Amino acid sequence: MNGDSYQGAQVGANVQSQVDTLRHVISQTGGYSDGLTANQMYSPQGINQREEKQLEASVESLISRVAHLKNSLQSFIYKLENEYDRLPWPSVLDNFALLSGQLNTINKLLRNEKTPSYRNQVIIPLLLSPDRDEELAKLTEQRVPVFSHEIVPDHLRTKPDPEVEDQEKQLSAEAARIGQEVAQKQIQTLNKLCSSLLEKLNSPRDDRDAESSALRQNKQWFNPTDTNALVAAVGFGKGLSKCRPPNSVTPGHPGQAMMSGGPTLQQVTIAGAPGHQTGIGTSVAQQQPGQPGKMPSSIKTNIKSASASMHPYNR
């Protein structure tokens, strides 16, 4: 769609400039030529009044449509160039939709029964001039300043470019070269490919979506148990070996007596956290399953030694 509409749009703009040019030239030359009126310029003599009017009206409406297209193209290009950093994708799509809609209306207009066939109209440049024509430049927004020999063949061209023509010739030559049967076969293969591709594209998208979402839901990204284990490990060393070597990374203290029997970090942090009775209960139960509620031995020793030191004082 992207390439299509853009190309189409270019063609549209081109048509617009051509039409502008022509109208201008026609109106100008109309004055100079002997007795030829503007209408007679682009309608061969002998066309009756009704058809002339129709032609006039259709050209008029075509011009206005093309002008609309040109305006929206301009604004879109402006946006792309100046607001590309904050242009949301949906609005880009909107712009494309607008352009393709406008191109569609132009196509419809051209195919309309009431529109006379432009193909049958003949346009003849009557006056070529190498001088700059301000009026023409203004009409074509400075795109065509001169209506000269150099420019006219390009603007009034009804055939494709020479290169394109060459390519077309090559293609038709090739088409003529391969036999009828081979061509039939190729057409069939292409049709088959296209239909299978269409089928794939049209196959219910919901199916795939449901499948992938189910996959996503089934797939486990994380494990809450692991989360807890890891958090407990960094928090208070749960699950990490309680190593208290005299010289693990600290050589120079080989004979250091370690505090043995003291509560580990896990135990003390629990005891020091007020308001977490359940925590204390469970952890004590875990450590001393057979003696619920019994004080840890180290604390007992502390009490004993304290009372021992107090004893002489009391006496």
Added chain:
Amino acid sequence: MEAPPVTVMPVTGGTINMMEYLLQGSVLDQSLDSLLHRLRGLCDNIEPESFADHELVYLLKGQQGNPFILRARRSLAHPTAPWHLRYLGQPEVGDKSRHALVRNCVDVAASHSLPDFLNEMGFRMDHEFVAKGHIFRKGVLKVVVSKLSRVLVPGNTDNTEPLSLSYLVELSVLAPAGQDTVSEDMRNFAEQLKPLVHLEKIDPKRLM
């Protein structure tokens, strides 16, 4: 009775009165690449840093009260880099309006004699582990994705065993006390990591 050697009062005043806002989660090993990929997209566009650290947790026990805990970290990848000493306060869960765990946090760089010094002060090592992983940043947000390993032979960081089949994921921000608005940003960021990782405020006391 002599006063306890060290108080557990939070350090106040000056630039060191910083709080760490924390969210935690984990990701399975096989989903790690997806997570890293997403983080690379979400975070600041700088090459993510990898690290391999050895953390030693030291305790100083007084006669009463909580022991004083210090965490010493050294880089295994850069042995000449200074050690990193960190104090973390008791985590506060707070109410529902605050989306992250908050704890007092003091960070200092230290020389290589830090273990000796702590030992001389009476600190004793409680446990150690090795963390290897990646750091990402997005403004003030810091995301650490790391593999925790236990050290099998004390002090020998070459001989380790992974703690689980998952990577720990921590999202943290250092901010002055009372700036609870950062937790809002953290929650928004955490939302973007779902369903790969569910970052939550996990009360460690709940896990004991």
